[in-house]
Amino acid sequence: MISTTKVLSLREGSIQVVLFSVYGPRRPNPLKNGGGEVPWLLFLSGSWRAAVGGYFLKRLVFLGVVMLGVSIITFGLINLAPGDPAELILRSGGVEPTRETLEALRKELGLNAPLYVQYGRWLWRVLHGDLGKSFRTGRPVAEEILSRFPATLELTCAAMVLMVCLALPAGILSALYRHAFLDHLSRLSALLGASLPGFWLGLVLIYFFGVKLGVLPVMGRGGPQHLVLPAVTLGFGMAAVYARILRASMLDVLGQDYIKVARAKGLKEKWVIGRHALKNALLPTVTLLGMSFGHLLGGAVIVETIFAWPGVGKFAVDAIFNRDYPVIQGYVLFMAVVFVLVNLLVDVSYVFLDPRIRLERGK
Amino acid sequence: MSSAPVLKIKNLSTYFYTRLGVIKAVDRVSFEVEPGKLLGLVGESGCGKSVTALSILRLIEPPGRILSGEVWLNGHDLLKIPPGQLRQVRGREIALVFQDPLTSLNPVLTIGTQLAETIVSHEEVSRAEARRRAVELLFRLGLPDPERLMRLYPFQLSGGMRQRVMMAMAISMRPKVLIADEPTTALDVTVQAQILAELKRLQEEMGMAIILITHDLGVVAAMADEVAVMYAGSIVERGSVVQIFDRPAHPYTRALLRSVPRLGKEELVPIGGQPPALLNLPAHCAFLPRCPEAHTECRGKKPELREIGPDHAAACHRISRSCPGEAGRR
Numbered sequence: 001m002i003s004t005t006k007v008l009s010l011r012e013g014s015i016q017v018v019l020f021s022v023y024g025p026r027r028p029n030p031l032k033n034g035g036g037e038v039p040w041l042l043f044l045s046g047s048w049r050a051a052v053g054g055y056f057l058k059r060l061v062f063l064g065v066v067m068l069g070v071s072i073i074t075f076g077l078i079n080l081a082p083g084d085p086a087e088l089i090l091r092s093g094g095v096e097p098t099r100e101t102l103e104a105l106r107k108e109l110g111l112n113a114p115l116y117v118q119y120g121r122w123l124w125r126v127l128h129g130d131l132g133k134s135f136r137t138g139r140p141v142a143e144e145i146l147s148r149f150p151a152t153l154e155l156t157c158a159a160m161v162l163m164v165c166l167a168l169p170a171g172i173l174s175a176l177y178r179h180a181f182l183d184h185l186s187r188l189s190a191l192l193g194a195s196l197p198g199f200w201l202g203l204v205l206i207y208f209f210g211v212k213l214g215v216l217p218v219m220g221r222g223g224p225q226h227l228v229l230p231a232v233t234l235g236f237g238m239a240a241v242y243a244r245i246l247r248a249s250m251l252d253v254l255g256q257d258y259i260k261v262a263r264a265k266g267l268k269e270k271w272v273i274g275r276h277a278l279k280n281a282l283l284p285t286v287t288l289l290g291m292s293f294g295h296l297l298g299g300a301v302i303v304e305t306i307f308a309w310p311g312v313g314k315f316a317v318d319a320i321f322n323r324d325y326p327v328i329q330g331y332v333l334f335m336a337v338v339f340v341l342v343n344l345l346v347d348v349s350y351v352f353l354d355p356r357i358r359l360e361r362g363k
Numbered sequence: 364m365s366s367a368p369v370l371k372i373k374n375l376s377t378y379f380y381t382r383l384g385v386i387k388a389v390d391r392v393s394f395e396v397e398p399g400k401l402l403g404l405v406g407e408s409g410c411g412k413s414v415t416a417l418s419i420l421r422l423i424e425p426p427g428r429i430l431s432g433e434v435w436l437n438g439h440d441l442l443k444i445p446p447g448q449l450r451q452v453r454g455r456e457i458a459l460v461f462q463d464p465l466t467s468l469n470p471v472l473t474i475g476t477q478l479a480e481t482i483v484s485h486e487e488v489s490r491a492e493a494r495r496r497a498v499e500l501l502f503r504l505g506l507p508d509p510e511r512l513m514r515l516y517p518f519q520l521s522g523g524m525r526q527r528v529m530m531a532m533a534i535s536m537r538p539k540v541l542i543a544d545e546p547t548t549a550l551d552v553t554v555q556a557q558i559l560a561e562l563k564r565l566q567e568e569m570g571m572a573i574i575l576i577t578h579d580l581g582v583v584a585a586m587a588d589e590v591a592v593m594y595a596g597s598i599v600e601r602g603s604v605v606q607i608f609d610r611p612a613h614p615y616t617r618a619l620l621r622s623v624p625r626l627g628k629e630e631l632v633p634i635g636g637q638p639p640a641l642l643n644l645p646a647h648c649a650f651l652p653r654c655p656e657a658h659t660e661c662r663g664k665k666p667e668l669r670e671i672g673p674d675h676a677a678a679c680h681r682i683s684r685s686c687p688g689e690a691g692r693r
Contacts, residue, residue: 256466257461257463257466257467258466258467258468258469258470260417260422260461261459261461261467261468261529262469263422263453264420264422264453264454264458264459264461265453265454265458265480265481265484265532266450266451266452266453266454266455266481266484266485267450267454267480267481267484268450268484271480271484275472275480276469276472279469279471279472280469280470280471283471353471354471355470355471355473355516355518356470356471356516356518
């Protein structure tokens with residue numbers, strides 16, 4: 001069972017650490033000065049717009065710190081790989097390295113300089129959008145990734161939409177009609193969704209809808225019908241699990257006093273559920289939604305390979321098979337940026353959803 | 364009884380069907396409240412007071428079930444009317460104030476929204492008009508700067524303020540009956556007195572009937588007109604506040620009064636033993652194991668609540684009709 005407070009305190013903790021290092025200790029909360037008198041002006045002077053702005057800035061600083069760590073790890077990737085990078089590059093080019101060619105390439109790549117200097121130079125290039133050239137195609141990695149990203153984004157978003165469209169009603173209804181047919185169905189599909197590997201589901205879907213029934217295309221990118229099978233493969237498992245999480249969260253909220261109060265006030269049941277319960281139940285689940293976006297991006301690697309979807313994931317898999325290090329490096333870095341940005345978006349959406357964060361953090 | 368009761372509860376029974384067995388939380392409870400009067404419903408924790416309150420508005424959720432009984436208001440039995448009609452009674456005719464103002468307000472909605480939605484859902488008014496009336500209500504409950512308050516969230520308010528907001532919400536439709544379930548238990552002692560005074564003032568202004576659920580006998584003595592004492596899911600004694608405090612008849616009521624500190628009283632006598640578990644209650648009087656006046660006849664069937672004098676009823680085998688309060692007195 002995931003409770004709001006648990007998720008909140010987790011976030012609070014991580015944010016607190018970063019904020020502490022950036023801004024020093026947080027100012028004491030003026031609201032907790034012992035009940036009775038409440039200093040109105042303190043929290044009303046700033047509009048919530050300003051609050052969101054401040055919060056956003058803090059998160060941007062956090063993003064910078066994370067990206068620095070990711071860049072170090074990514075840079076280490078090529079240096080941690082067995083063998084000498086220069087030798088690797090020559091071998092991947094199909095050239096048998098000699099002492100002279102190795103030395104020449106080392107000089108050209110600046111591999112004789114100390115590691116931190118190499119890192120500095122590399123980081124400088126990366127910041128200018130230069131991720132190096134693919135060993136295989138010889139084209140700039142940044143260009144290769146960016147040209148393929150729309151396809152991946154399309155697939156991931158389709159899976160996400162599918163997930164929300166399935167999980168939201170399934171989660172709410174199975175909470176409202178506990179132990180009814182739909183509840184059992186969603187329980188079963190969550191079990192299946194969590195335990196069936198995506199590639200298996202993908203192959204089964206291809207077999208039935210592509211081969212047996214012949215109603216849906218199974219290869220490549222095209223119209224909306226091309227999206228269906230890959231999106232279902234990618235989103236189904238997560239949707240089922242997500243429905244269960246929302247159900248648990250919903251049941252937790254439905255047992256709260258304020259729901260009883262809302263009913264005692266004589267509100268319509270749809271109002272009680274749609275407004276009082278759902279808004280609270282969504283809070284812990286939004287965080288998970290952000291995380292699952294990362295999972296979807298990762299899962300896209302497999303799904304894109306199965307369905308020959310021309311996205312970043314398939315590109316990365318090809319790169320791994322070809323030991324195309326600059327591409328792997330570029331892919332990891334790029335995905336890290338996307339992941340962190342999505343998390344930032346989730347945090348900002350939290351500010352919109354939960355007044356407690358909006359008004360306490362925004363100061 | 365001077366005037367016709369506004370709310371009449373007859374033989375109300377609410378049981379909870381748990382894995383361990385049936386819990387008889389409310390067992391054939393009957394009482395009535397007159398308009399403008401305050402009924403104190405007293406008893407130890409877990410004796411079924413809150414379940415009684417929730418049963419009146421049919422707010423019991425599984426595994427609980429209202430087994431039988433009648434709740435009469437305006438010539439309708441609330442336990443039989445369709446849900447749509449019941450919704451119109453909730454909040455409009457009968458309002459509830461819950462024990463804990465901390466958890467009674469929705470944390471993600473503003474005070475204004477939570478106040479106005481009650482009004483909008485019962486009356487054909489615009490949102491602006493509903494909000495205007497909400498501001499008025501907050502003002503009426505002595506809350507400072509109500510306009511600002513409307514835009515605040517519950518976590519920005521103190522406990523006392525939240526309970527005032529809850530009360531504003533409860534009186535927003537001028538209900539005929541207000542049920543206050545331990546409205547001050549979660550608050551500081553100083554705030555408790557303010558809230559109770561507010562309750563009394565509102566009652567005088569609006570002429571509504573109040574059912575005040577509490578375990579605090581001092582509060583009952585100060586505020587109630589009528590008192591009903593509950594024990595193990597049943598009412599064991601009922602009467603006017605004077606009768607109950609001056610001539611307590613039931614051994615439990617007397618024990619309860621002995622256990623409360625009062626000026627000029629030397630000694631406090633705690634009630635021995637434990638309140639009974641509501642699971643598998645005995646067929647005889649539930650107070651028997653703790654009763655100092657128990658007798659062989661008490662081992663028989665459970666005593667019924669019966670009149671023992673004017674405006675006074677008790678459920679005890681040892682009380683004779685002629686001399687209430689003399690049962691087994693040594």
